[in-house]
Each structure stands twice: as structure tokens, then as C-alpha cells.
Amino acid sequence: MFIAGIPPPALYDTKPDHPGVSSKADTEGAAGEVDTFWQTFLLRGLLSPFAHVSFTSLCGLGLGIAAERRSLMLYFGLGIGGLSLGMILHAVWNGSAFFLPVDPENPIGGFLRYYLTIQVPIFVLLAAIVLFLRLRERRILRRRLSEYGRAGWFAPSEVDMLVAMGRRRRAEHWAGRHGAIARMAMRSLIRAAIELGMQRHSAMHGKVTARTRQRERELLERITADRRLIGSLTAPVVRR
Numbered sequence: 001m002f003i004a005g006i007p008p009p010a011l012y013d014t015k016p017d018h019p020g021v022s023s024k025a026d027t028e029g030a031a032g033e034v035d036t037f038w039q040t041f042l043l044r045g046l047l048s049p050f051a052h053v054s055f056t057s058l059c060g061l062g063l064g065i066a067a068e069r070r071s072l073m074l075y076f077g078l079g080i081g082g083l084s085l086g087m088i089l090h091a092v093w094n095g096s097a098f099f100l101p102v103d104p105e106n107p108i109g110g111f112l113r114y115y116l117t118i119q120v121p122i123f124v125l126l127a128a129i130v131l132f133l134r135l136r137e138r139r140i141l142r143r144r145l146s147e148y149g150r151a152g153w154f155a156p157s158e159v160d161m162l163v164a165m166g167r168r169r170r171a172e173h174w175a176g177r178h179g180a181i182a183r184m185a186m187r188s189l190i191r192a193a194i195e196l197g198m199q200r201h202s203a204m205h206g207k208v209t210a211r212t213r214q215r216e217r218e219l220l221e222r223i224t225a226d227r228r229l230i231g232s233l234t235a236p237v238v239r240r
Contacts, residue, residue: 061082063079067202140198142159144198144201175233195219200216
């Protein structure tokens with residue numbers, strides 16, 4: 001039905017009056033979606049994982065220091081302190097989208113400036129802490145395992161192997177050439193020796209208990225058994 005000779009609007013006609021304009025709008029919309037995807041991938045896929053690793057590592061750092069000192073109070077104090085600091089940094093990370101000025105022409109630019117000036121120095125600091133702790137652990141292991149070496153439990157070459165991560169991997173690789181069991185025994189020996197050295201260091205800063213002595217005996221027996229197993233599996237076979 002027509003009113004005043006004017007036909008009703010084509011409500012269900014989806015054909016555009018200006019195909020060129022509609023096509024251009026669709027293209028721009030698709031390009032915007034692609035830009036949004038890559039921005040999200042950059043923020044959530046590349047930058048965000050490093051941030052979350054840093055946040056959670058603070059709690060682990062506090063617990064690790066407390067474990068070395070064997071103090072229940074330090075467990076709670078440093079554990080909660082590390083967790084709280086991680087939560088604060090996480091809140092700053094999440095809140096950066098709200099308190100940073102946003103440039104409509106370059107919305108991600110402000111965040112990248114924040115990331116480079118705030119987050120990157122935090123990552124560098126944490127990486128330096130990890131490196132310091134690794135070097136410290138190496139010195140501790142060399143000192144404590146050398147004490148066992150002087151008592152006849154380790155040869156100097158074994159101590160050199162046990163304190164260096166690269167040499168540990170080469171030792172496992174060498175044992176693996178003689179079979180999976182030899183490789184597992186070498187890995188077990190390395191882990192037991194590391195625990196032995198770190199436990200002795202902890203005992204030097206705390207009270208030595210009967211449980212500590214029992215654990216030391218268990219580790220030494222395990223190291224002896226693993227060494228014998230490795231020797232039997234890697235010894236050359238003499239044929240007559």
C-alpha cells in the first residue's frame with residue numbers, strides 16, 4: 001500500500017545504495033580487527049607472560065630464603081611478603097590501562113613507554129637476582145661438597161661436575177649412551193648430591209636434629225648406590 005504515492009522503505013533490502021562506500025567501510029573494519037588482534041597478541045601473548053613470571057617468582061624467592069634458614073617465622077613473613085609484593089606489581093600491571101594517558105592516534109604507544117620504563121627494569125632486576133642466586137648456589141655447593149670430598153665421598157672431578165649445570169648435562173648425556181637406567185641413575189646421583197650440599201649448608205645456619213642426620217645418611221647411601229649402578233652399567237665388557 002502506498003501513502004501519498006510514496007512507496008514504503010525497503011526495510012529488508014540489504015543492497016547498499018553506494019557499493020563503493022560500503023566496501024570501503026568493510027575493508028577498514030576488517031583492518032581494524034586485524035590491528036586489534038595483533039595488539040592483543042603483543043600484550044597478552046608476548047609481554048604479559050614475562051610479567052606474570054616475575055610476579056609469581058617473588059613469592060618463590062621469599063619461600064626459598066626461608067627454606068634455607070629453616071625458620072617457620074621466615075616462612076610466613078617472607079612468603080606473605082613476596083606474595084603481597086607480587087600482588088601489588090600485578091595490580092600496577094593491570095591498572096596501567098586505566099591511569100596511563102591514551103593517545104587516540106597511537107593507543108598502544110603509551111603502554112609501550114610504560115612497559116619500557118617500569119616493567120623492563122623490574123625484569124632486569126629479577127634476572128640479576130636469579131643470576132646472583134645461581135652463582136651463590138654454585139659457591140655453596142662447591143664449598144660443602146668439597147668438605148664431603150675431603151672425607152672421601154667425592155673426587156675433585158665429581159665436585160667440579162656437580163656444581164656446573166653444563167657439566168651435569170654432559171654427564172647425563174654420557175650416561176645415557178649406556179642406556180636409560182644409567183641415565184636415570186646419574187640424574188638421581190646429581191639430585192642427591194645437590195640436596196646433600198644444600199642441606200649441609202642449611203644445617204650450618206640452624207639446629208642439627210636427628211632427622212637431619214638421618215636424611216644425610218639416606219642421601220649418602222643413595223649416592224653410593226647410584227655410583228655403583230652407573231659403574232656396573234658403563235664398565236667395558238671384556239670378551240675372551
